[in-house]
Amino acid sequence: EAGVAQSPRYKIIEKRQSVAFWCNPISGHATLYWYQQILGQGPKLLIQFQNNGVVDDSQLPKDRFSAERLKGVDSTLKIQPAKLEDSAVYLCASSVGGSRSYNEQFFGPGTRLTVL
């Protein structure tokens, strides 16, 4: 079974530029998550999708971050314009979703963003 795929793996941009990340979850997984992991910290949830609807985006800085999952499969996360403090690893995860007693999340390799 293929895992969660993300691209690009690395990205370096200057502040005020725009950047987009792509995620392809595990086939059949209804729930998709985007996390931000700043160096030395644990991942922090930015946004959660159930199929193509947003379930939780309470910690997404909506003035500069946006995300979509149009067909309920792939997802993109965009930052426009980027700030220095956005330098982090952006992790995508997916889970089966639905009514299972626990929805184990499987993580992709991440995209390491450096904002100069």
Add this chain to the structure above:
Amino acid sequence: ELKVEQNPLFLSMQEGKNYTIYCNYSTTSDRLYWYRQDPGKSLESLFVLLSNGAVKQEGRLMASLDTKARLSTLHITAAVHDLSATYFCAVASLGGATNKLIFGTGTLLAVQP
């Protein structure tokens, strides 16, 4: 608001020794996860703990959960160099259908020969 604390933040230990990583959380939850992260890599799921008193073991790692104390431990037995990594606990935030995980700060484990 659910908060998750781990300690220690950094642990240097010799091969063959035993040690325990602690994970405390502030509000009731029904699930706790332990993940491993190698440098530059993503998170690998180690254990899922679902009930009070749950204990799971895999190789030299054993995780336990005390929901009354809101405490989980990850015990390392006879450490080997291959266990060097950062270990995170993550607690599910109850409420709605979000399955939201709150992660601890992580424990960087360095096993010295």
